[in-house]
Amino acid sequence: xxxxxxxxxxxxxxxxAAAPAIAAPEGADPSLVEKGRYLATxxxxxxxxxxxxxxxxxxxxxxxxSPIGMIYGPNITPSAKTGIxxxxxxxxxxxxxxxxxxxxxxxxxxxxxxxxxGISDADTRALYSYFMLGVPAAENEAPKTxxxxxxxxxxxxxxxxxxxxxxxxxxxxxxxxxxxxxGKYLVDTLAHCSTCHTPRGMLMEEKTGSFLAGAQLGQWKxxxxxxxxxxxxxxxxxxxxxxxxxxxxxxxxxxxAGEMGLAVQNSFSKLTDGDIRSIAAYIKTVPPVNTGxxxxxxxxxxxxxxxxxxxxxPLEQKDYKAFITVSNMSGAQIYEGACATCHGYDGRxxxxxxMPSLVGSSAVGSADPANLVMTITDxxxxxxxxxxxxxxxxKTKLNTxxxxxxxxxxxxxxxxxxxRVTEGDVQRVxxxxxxxxxxxxxxxxxxxxxxxxxVMAIIGLFVAWRRxx
Ligand code: HEC
Ligand code: HEC
Ligand code: HEC
Numbered sequence: 446x447x448x449x450x451x452x453x454x455x456x457x458x459x460x461x462a463a464a465p466a467i468a469a470p471e472g473a474d475p476s477l478v479e480k481g482r483y484l485a486t487x488x489x490x491x492x493x494x495x496x497x498x499x500x501x502x503x504x505x506x507x508x509x510x511s512p513i514g515m516i517y518g519p520n521i522t523p524s525a526k527t528g529i530x531x532x533x534x535x536x537x538x539x540x541x542x543x544x545x546x547x548x549x550x551x552x553x554x555x556x557x558x559x560x561x562x563g564i565s566d567a568d569t570r571a572l573y574s575y576f577m578l579g580v581p582a583a584e585n586e587a588p589k590t591x592x593x594x595x596x597x598x599x600x601x602x603x604x605x606x607x608x609x610x611x612x613x614x615x616x617x618x619x620x621x622x623x624x625x626x627x628g629k630y631l632v633d634t635l636a637h638c639s640t641c642h643t644p645r646g647m648l649m650e651e652k653t654g655s656f657l658a659g660a661q662l663g664q665w666k667x668x669x670x671x672x673x674x675x676x677x678x679x680x681x682x683x684x685x686x687x688x689x690x691x692x693x694x695x696x697x698x699x700x701x702a703g704e705m706g707l708a709v710q711n712s713f714s715k716l717t718d719g720d721i722r723s724i725a726a727y728i729k730t731v732p733p734v735n736t737g738x739x740x741x742x743x744x745x746x747x748x749x750x751x752x753x754x755x756x757x758x759p760l761e762q763k764d765y766k767a768f769i770t771v772s773n774m775s776g777a778q779i780y781e782g783a784c785a786t787c788h789g790y791d792g793r794x795x796x797x798x799x800m801p802s803l804v805g806s807s808a809v810g811s812a813d814p815a816n817l818v819m820t821i822t823d824x825x826x827x828x829x830x831x832x833x834x835x836x837x838x839x840k841t842k843l844n845t846x847x848x849x850x851x852x853x854x855x856x857x858x859x860x861x862x863x864x865r866v867t868e869g870d871v872q873r874v875x876x877x878x879x880x881x882x883x884x885x886x887x888x889x890x891x892x893x894x895x896x897x898x899x900v901m902a903i904i905g906l907f908v909a910w911r912r913x914x
Contacts, residue, residue, distance in 0.1 A: 481575025484568055487720070488561070488635040489712035493518035496585050503580055504528070505587035509555040510663060512649065512885055514592040516555040524582040537573045538566075544602070544610060551602035553590070554610075559651070560637035563613035563630070565620045595892040609650035612639065623719060628727025631720060636712070638728075641667040641704065649885060658734035664877030665703040666815040668742065668807065673733035675741050686725035690714070693827050693834070696798050697805030698743040702820045706827040714829045740861060743807035748791045749858045772847060776854030779847060783839070784855075792859040803859045810860040817852050818866070818874045845871045 485491075491502040493509050495518070505520035505528075523530035529537065532547060539545040544558035552558060564572075595601060613634045621627045632638050643651040644660045652658075658677075659669035671677040678686070685695045693701035693709040701709045713721065774782070781790070787800040794802040803809050808816040824838040839848065846868045853866040 477571050477574045478579040479575075480568075481571035481573070482579050483716075484564075484572050484635060485575055486712055486715050487631060488572070488637070489708060490521065492707060492711055493555070494521050496520075496583075496587075499583075499585070501583050501585070503576075504583040504585040506585060508588075511553070511555050513553075513596040513888075514590075516553050516590045516592070517588045518556075519587045520583070520585050521576055522580050522583045523577050524584050527584050527586050528582060529576065530582055534570065534573050537576070538569045541569060541572065542616065544606060551599040551606065553592075553599075553602065554605075554649075557637040557640045559610055560613040560634055560640055562611035563615065563617055563634040565617040568620050568635075569616075594889050596888065605648065605650070609648070612651050613637075624723060625726045625730060626723075627720065628723035628725070631716075631724055632727055636724065638670075642670055647883070647885075655734055657728075657731050658736055661815075661877070662704060664815065664874055665819050666811075666813050667705070668811070668816075669734065669736050669738075670728060671731045671734045672729060673735050676736040676738040677733060678728075678743070679733060680741055680744055683722070683725045683729055686728055687718075687721055690716075690721050690724060691718070691829075693829055694801060696794075697802050699807040700801060700820070700825060701827065702808075702816070702825045703823065706825060710827050710829055738812060740810070740812075742811040743805055745805050745810045745860050747859070748793060748804045749862075772844070774847075774850075776850035776852075777858075779843070779851040780854050780858075783842070783851065787836070792855070803855055806859075809855055810864075812861070812864055814852060814856060814864070814866045814870050815874045815877075817856060818848060818871050821848055821852055821855075822875075845875070 493507050494503045494505055495501065496504040496506045498506060501522070503520070503522045504524075505518050507518045508515040509518060520528040522528040525531045529547075532540075536547050539549075540547070540552065540556075540558070541561050542558060542564055543562070544552040544554065544556060546552050591597065617630060617634075621630050639651055639657060641662050642657045642660060644655050644658055646652045657670045660667050669677045672679045674680050681689075681695075681698060685698055689695045689699060689701065690709060690713040692714065693706060713724075716724075788794055788803050789800070792803040794800045808820055811817070820836070821843075822838070822840045825834060825836040827834045843851065849866055849868040849871045852871070856864045856866050
C-alpha cells in the first residue's frame with residue numbers, strides 16, 4: 446500500500462509557504478492536522494476511500510457492496526480536479542455529518558454519515574485540515590455509482606435522512622477526552638461500530654432498541670456485542686475487549702477476520718491505549734439484548750479430537766485412486782491434514798499461542814456457522830503493529846462439501862456437539878447478502894405501482910373534470 450509521507454510540522458509549514466494559493470483552513474496549524482490524521486484513522490476513512498488499483502489510501506474507487514448495489518467511495522484527496530481540493534469546510538462538514546454532497550445532492554448511507562453526525566465541530570475542522578493539508582493530492586476519477594431504479598433517484602434519501610440520518614446524534618458540543626464518555630463518543634461516531642453490529646429494519650435503518658445486537662454483513666456475521674452474557678459478550682472482560690481491538694486476537698475467545706480484521710488492522714489497533722480502553726469500557730455498558738442464543742459462543746472448553754489411530758486411514762480403501770481426492774476423507778481427516786499442523790490435533794493451538802486455539806473461539810462455538818465457514822474459506826490476513834498473522838485461504842483447495850465436513854468436525858469437536866454444519870449451511874452462508882427486506886427487494890415494483898396509482902388518480906380526476914365540463 447502506498448503510504449502517505451509521515452506528517453511533519455515542517456512539511457505543512459513549507460506547504461503553506463510554498464503554495465499560498467491553497468486555501469488554508471482557518472486556524473490551520475500542524476497540531477490540528479496531526480489531530481485530523483488521528484481522527485481519520487479512528488473513522489477508518491481509508492477502508493472505503495482507498496484506490497484498490499494503486500493502493501493510495503484516499504484517492505477513491507473502492508466499491509462498497511450494499512443490498513441496493515455497488516456504491517463507490519470517491520476521491521477525498523485535495524486534488525482540485527478529481528478530489529475535494531476546492532471544497533470549503535462547510536461543504537466537507539455537510540458531506541461527513543449530513544450526507545449531502547457538494548451542491549446539496551443526497552449521499553447514500555454507505556458513507557457512514559449516519560454515525561458521523563455526532564462528530565464535534567472542532568473534530569470536523571481537524572479532519573478537514575488533515576484532508577486539505579496532510580494528504581497529498583492524487584488524481585483519480587472514481588467510478589460513477591449507478592444503482593437500479595428507484596435507488597438511482599438520490600432525492601429519495603430525503604425522507605430516509607429525516608427519519609434515520611443521524612443515529613450518531615447531534616454534533617457533540619465538545620468531544621470528551623477520556624473515560625466511558627470518550628468511549629461512547631468514539632463508538633457512536635467515528636468508529637461507527639453500529640453500522641456493522643446493529644441489525645437493520647425494513648428500510649435498512651439501524652433498529653432502535655437493538656443497538657449492537659448483531660447483524661448480517663455480506664457472508665459474515667457481525668456478532669451481538671451487547672453486554673448480554675449469553676447472546677452477547679457479557680462474559681468478556683474489559684481487558685479481553687481491549688486486547689481484541691488492539692491486536693485482533695484474544696486467546697480462547699475470538700479472532701478478528703473479514704471486515705473486523707480490516708477494521709482492527711487499519712483503525713482500532715492504531716488508536717491510543719487510552720482511547721481503546723475507553724471504547725472497551727463503554728462497550729461493557731451497552732444494555733444487554735437477548736437474541737436467543739442458548740449458550741455463549743465463546744468460552745467452550747471442551748476438546749474432543751478423535752484419536753489418530755481411530756481415524757479411518759484412507760490407505761485402507763480398496764480403490765487407491767479414490768482416496769487421492771479429498772472428497773473421500775472425513776471431516777476429521779481433512780482437519781488432520783489441513784489444519785492440525787497449526788491448530789493442533791486437540792484444537793488448542795501451539796503452546797505459545799502463535800497459532801490460536803479453536804477451543805473457546807466464538808466463530809467455532811457460535812450456533813450460526815457463518816464466521817467459521819468464512820474463516821476457513823477466506824483465511825485470515827491481518828497486519829497489526831508490524832506483525833502479520835496469516836491463515837491460508839481454503840476456498841481454492843476445498844470444495845463446499847469438504848469445507849462443510851471440516852467445519853462440522855471443528856464445530857462439534859471443539860465447540861458444541863449439537864452444532865452440526867452441512868453443505869446446505871455452507872451454501873446458505875455463501876448466498877449471504879445483508880438481510881434484504883421485502884420492501885427493498887420489491888422497491889422497483891412498489892414504486893411503479895405507486896406511480897401507477899398516482900397516474901390512474903390523475904386520469905380519473907381528468908375524466909371527472911371532463912365530464913363536468
Ligand atoms: C463504510 C465506508 C465509508 C467510510 C468508513 C467513510 N466513507 Fe466517505 N463515502 C463513502 C461512500 C460510499 C461515499 C459516496 C456516497 C455516494 O455516492 O452517495 C462517500 C462520500 C464521502 C464524501 C463526499 C465526496 C464526494 O465527492 O461527494 C466525503 C467528503 C467523505 N466521504 C469523507 C469521508 C471521511 C472524512 C471519512 C472518515 C472520517 C469517510 N468518508 C469514511 C464511504 C465511506
Ligand atoms: C466493518 C464492519 C465492522 C465494524 C465497523 C466493527 N465491527 Fe466488530 N465485527 C465485525 C465482524 C464481521 C465480526 C466477526 C469477525 C470474525 O468472527 O472473525 C466482528 C467481531 C467483533 C467482536 C468479536 C465478537 C465475538 O463474539 O467474536 C467484537 C468484540 C467486536 N467486533 C467489537 C467491535 C467494536 C467495539 C467496534 C467499534 C469500535 C466494531 N466491532 C466495529 C464487523 C465490524
Ligand atoms: C498455517 C497455519 C494455519 C492453518 C494450516 C490453518 N489455520 Fe486456522 N488460523 C491460523 C491463524 C494464524 C489464525 C488467526 C490467528 C489470529 O487472528 O491471531 C487462524 C484462525 C482460525 C479460526 C478463527 C478462530 C476464531 O476465533 O475466529 C478458525 C475457525 C480456524 N483458523 C480454523 C481452521 C481450519 C478449520 C483449518 C483447516 C481447514 C485451519 N484453520 C488451517 C493458522 C492456520
